[in-house]
Amino acid sequence: MIHDVLIRDGLIAASEGLKAADVGIRDEVIAAIGEDLPGKAVREIQAAGCWILPGGYDSHVHFNDPGRPGWETSWHGSRALAAGGFTMYSDMPLNSIPLTLDGASFDAKLEATRGRAFVDYSFWGGLTPDNLDKLEELAERGVVGFKAFLCNSGIDEFRPVDQETLYRGLRIAAQHDLPVFLHAEDEALINERIHTLGSSGGYREFLATRPEEAETRAVEAVIETLRSAGGRVHIAHVSSPEVVRLVARAKHEGLNITLETVPQYLAFDQSIFSSVGGFAKSCPPIRSRESQEELWKLLLQGDIDSVSSDHSPSDASLKQRDNFFEIWGGVSGCQSTLNTLISEGVHQRRLSVEALCRLIAGNPRKLLRMPGPAFIEIGSQADLTILDPEVTFTLREDDLYYKNQFSLFTGMRFKGQVQTTLNRGHVVYDREVFSEVPEGRFIRPTKNDV
Numbered sequence: 001m002i003h004d005v006l007i008r009d010g011l012i013a014a015s016e017g018l019k020a021a022d023v024g025i026r027d028e029v030i031a032a033i034g035e036d037l038p039g040k041a042v043r044e045i046q047a048a049g050c051w052i053l054p055g056g057y058d059s060h061v062h063f064n065d066p067g068r069p070g071w072e073t074s075w076h077g078s079r080a081l082a083a084g085g086f087t088m089y090s091d092m093p094l095n096s097i098p099l100t101l102d103g104a105s106f107d108a109k110l111e112a113t114r115g116r117a118f119v120d121y122s123f124w125g126g127l128t129p130d131n132l133d134k135l136e137e138l139a140e141r142g143v144v145g146f147k148a149f150l151c152n153s154g155i156d157e158f159r160p161v162d163q164e165t166l167y168r169g170l171r172i173a174a175q176h177d178l179p180v181f182l183h184a185e186d187e188a189l190i191n192e193r194i195h196t197l198g199s200s201g202g203y204r205e206f207l208a209t210r211p212e213e214a215e216t217r218a219v220e221a222v223i224e225t226l227r228s229a230g231g232r233v234h235i236a237h238v239s240s241p242e243v244v245r246l247v248a249r250a251k252h253e254g255l256n257i258t259l260e261t262v263p264q265y266l267a268f269d270q271s272i273f274s275s276v277g278g279f280a281k282s283c284p285p286i287r288s289r290e291s292q293e294e295l296w297k298l299l300l301q302g303d304i305d306s307v308s309s310d311h312s313p314s315d316a317s318l319k320q321r322d323n324f325f326e327i328w329g330g331v332s333g334c335q336s337t338l339n340t341l342i343s344e345g346v347h348q349r350r351l352s353v354e355a356l357c358r359l360i361a362g363n364p365r366k367l368l369r370m371p372g373p374a375f376i377e378i379g380s381q382a383d384l385t386i387l388d389p390e391v392t393f394t395l396r397e398d399d400l401y402y403k404n405q406f407s408l409f410t411g412m413r414f415k416g417q418v419q420t421t422l423n424r425g426h427v428v429y430d431r432e433v434f435s436e437v438p439e440g441r442f443i444r445p446t447k448n449d450v
């Protein structure tokens with residue numbers, strides 16, 4: 001048999017763990033797995049000592065196309081993802097201009113991304129009190145779901161949902177079997193704190209206005225709405241361990257609710273603010289050391305469904321203001337998700353490679369009905385990354401492929417380095433070299449077979 005690509009002597013991530021095998025790829029699919037595979041290939045890759053992992057699916061990034069090229073673009077962001085071992089992403093309906101709130105703005109985003117992304121991509125639509133009548137046309141165009149905020153989004157035109165809008169949004173989304181993806185912090189509680197404590201000062205003052213209680217209170221209300229409306233909810237960037245427990249109980253009750261966390265809550269605690277200031281600002285904020293370790297504990301016992309990056313860049317000036325409240329709330333880091341999970345999780349906290357694969361590949365694909373592998377298996381789409389688990393390196397600004405070369409993760413010492421990434425069998429990244437042409441494709445959710 002002539003393969004398009006043969007990967008020799010690696011350790012593949014199978015559902016039962018790592019095992020030694022060659023991988024043969026033909027017509028964008030994993031066609032053969034086995035020791036000493038016979039046959040030739042157009043391209044042979046030597047992977048001795050390396051892990052062959054399913055390409056990650058980052059279901060939460062802000063690449064901002066079209067309209068905010070100074071912050072990030074799909075061209076830059078998708079290169080960063082490929083270099084970080086990811087082969088697919090879903091771009092958020094903000095902070096592009098226009099916001100993705102109807103069919104025409106979806107078309108504009110597709111047009112702006114087509115031919116510029118190095119890995120496969122899909123889009124979230126937005127859900128606000130202003131566009132309930134546009135959800136249908138967004139669903140028809142192939143969004144993976146609808147993003148909504150329960151508090152101020154940071155963009156005035158992207159208004160938070162009220163109870164009624166959330167209820168109606170959940171019901172419309174359910175007709176298309178799509179989830180509503182929620183930024184869950186309680187607006188009333190935050191405003192109450194701002195009213196008492198003010199909205200100026202440093203990071204300590206800011207943190208006092210965004211307690212974990214704002215997350216738990218919001219998620220309690222969401223669970224209540226989900227009980228009456230039905231449908232599916234996915235909670236974005238959970239930082240509070242108590243929210244993970246609330247969601248676990250709601251799942252047990254039979255509700256269709258899942259959650260993600262993001263690497264900054266796993267890699268850092270609040271001591272980071274004294275060293276990097278606004279570069280660590282996100283909403284919700286990075287929590288205490290106790291919450292960080294508790295979050296890891298819950299992740300290790302399987303209570304967290306997925307890990308995305310919530311890559312939310314801006315230009316550097318927006319991360320450096322005297323008043324911490326005015327600093328852009330978003331962390332740049334989609335190149336470092338896999339590095340963080342392997343260094344901090346697999347190497348330091350005994351996260352299994354199978355669980356890692358579920359968090360970044362299998363679970364988000366299943367939740368959002370995206371094609372691609374959960375593990376390295378015959379018949380699955382050949383999205384994979386080859387990673388040397390023993391290489392150590394310190395991430396430097398020069399290593400970053402973002403439009404703006406800064407990240408909360410620079411200076412971190414990582415163990416485990418991506419060597420090569422293949423998207424549908426095509427090598428898109430190989431030791432700091434990218435494919436010449438961006439060949440990422442727009443992917444819509446697969447039809448549900450129920």
Ligand SMILES: [Zn+2]
Nearest residue numbers: 060092310312
């Ligand atoms: Zn986000």
